[in-house]
Amino acid sequence: MALDRRVFLVLLLAGCAETAPHPQMTHPPAPKPASQPQTPQTPSTTPAIPQTQVDAETQAFDAWLADFRPRAIAAGVSPQVFDRELSGVTPNPRVISLDSRQPEFSKPVGAYIAGVISDDRIAIGRAKREQLAFLPQIEARYGVPRDILLAVWAMESAFGKLQGDFDVVRSMASLAADGRRRAWAEGELIAALKIIESGEDTREQLKGSWAGAMGQTQFLPSSYRATAVDFDGDGRRDIWGSDADSLASAANLLVKGGWKPGVGWAKEVILPAGFDYSLAEGPREIPAWWEEKGVRRADGLPWTAADAAQPAGLILPAGAAGPAFLALPNHFAIRTYNNSTSYALGIGLLADRFGGGGPLVTPWPQETALSLSDRMAAQIALARVGFNPGPADGVIGANTRKALRAWQQSQQLPADGYLSSDMVARLKAQAGITP
Structure with a gap:
């Protein structure tokens, strides 16, 4: 146990020294376009760690566990199950390393989408669209199109092939003890223990990603308890081995996230010359409101009656030089899985291709990947010149984009927030930050 904790501490210190934390997401990411974890050092090459540091790390984990036990029991976990499942558990160094790592370079959205919509993935999805006899039944019951479900399946686990082999209980204990996302991780750990206690699944069956997302459609334990379904009727909600259960569970999650049957997810649009780009990520109005401002569907087709009645928001994922979209409510339902514009675009665009759609009218611009130091420097600069982007963490989220749009307006630049x-x-240059 001491050696395992030494490796844990080495990786923890290294990860904290070189990276900033990820933003917390509604659905922690499955291993998609992320860096591969570093292999822990072997005992023969592990640097010597002062015993006092090892003892401190051991004491911190044990103190958290002792503090957590009464709270877990108060939340409904039996003492017997808690003690049986967490006795002897040690933190997983790979989990802590992955949680603390932010990619050094941020992949441009166009490159991300190109990786999502590969020819092989399109071919597999179209084949499964025809092969899986249960898809029409799932679509009829939940109102979520089969192409959306196939896209989720493809993105989350490569159609069930890459589900992750982490022990979810140990992963959640590791994240909870580490403390950065303690309340969230403890809640998911309690949910995992309740699954085990119910007898529905065993500890050995609860395998998933490093962040606790399980099975073919990568459900967190709490999502599994609340939304997983037994669609094939075998008496078990099997998101690991049953394709039907997995995709029906994904449909149920999207419905609970606000999916509207019979409505699209987004449409590519063309913006007129002189358009006010500051409207991006702003008002959500029906398509007719946007048409009054010169916005037109890129395919030249009229809006369906269902879509025409929906509030839509403008998104410019690659700025004024890239494709523009009017995002309908189902775009935001997709973000139940992963609260990322790029992720939701990937799901929607891949689904369109499964259904026979073609590429976008406006191509993605060729962009240079931004380094972590550049992203952080931009946030620091925005704050220095009077526009608050939030913490300088290198995460270009909604707050940073809002601050950037305000600064761009002050400089009489297209306020696209990109x-x-x-x-x-x-x-x-304006903030006086030297290269």
Whole structure:
């Protein structure tokens, strides 16, 4: 046990030294376009760690576990199950390393989408669309199109092939003891223990990603308890081995996330010359409101009656130079899985291709990946010149984009909220940050 804790501490210290934390998501990411974890060092090459540090780390984990036990029991976990499942558990160094790591370079959205919509993935999805006899029944029951479900399946686990082999109980205990997302991790650990206690699944069956997302459609333990379904009728909600249960469970999750049957997810649009880009990520209005401002569907087709009645928000994932979309409510339902614009676009665009759709009218611009230091420098610069982007963590989220749009307006630039390498250079120059 001491050696395992030494490896844990080495990786923890290294991860904290070189990276900033990920933003917390509604659904922690399955291993998709992320860096591969580093292999822990072997005992023969593990640097010597002072015993006092090892003892401190051991004491911290044990103190958390002792503190957590009465709270878990108060939440409904029996003392017997708690003691049986957590006795002898040690933190997983790979989990802590992955949680603390942020990619050094941020992949441009166009490159991300290109990786999502590969020819092989499209071919597999179209084949499964025809092969899986239960898809029409799931679609009829939940109102979620089969192509959306196939896209989720493809993105989350490569159609069930890459589900993750982490022990979910140990992963959640590791994240909870580490403390960065303690309340969330403890809640998921309690949910996992309740699954085991119910007898529905064993500890050995609860395998998933490093962040606790399980099975073919990567459900967190709490999501599994609340939304997983037994669609094939065998008496078990099997999101690991049953394709039907997995996709029906995904449909149920999307419905609970606000999915509207009979409505699209988004449409690519063309913006007129002189358009006010500051409207991006702003008002959600029916398509007719946007048409009054010169916005037109890129395919030239009229809106369906169902879509025409929905509030839609403009998104410019690659800025003014890239494709524009009017996002319908189902775009935001997709973000129940992963609260990321790029992720939801990937799901929707891949689903469109499964259904026979073609590529976008406006191509993605060729962009240089931004380094972590550049992203952080841009946030620091925005704060220095009077626009609050939130913490300088290198995560270009809604707050940073809002601050960037306000700064762009002050500079009489297209206020698209897109952080390009040119915007980074302009911000650093104005804020007096040297390269």
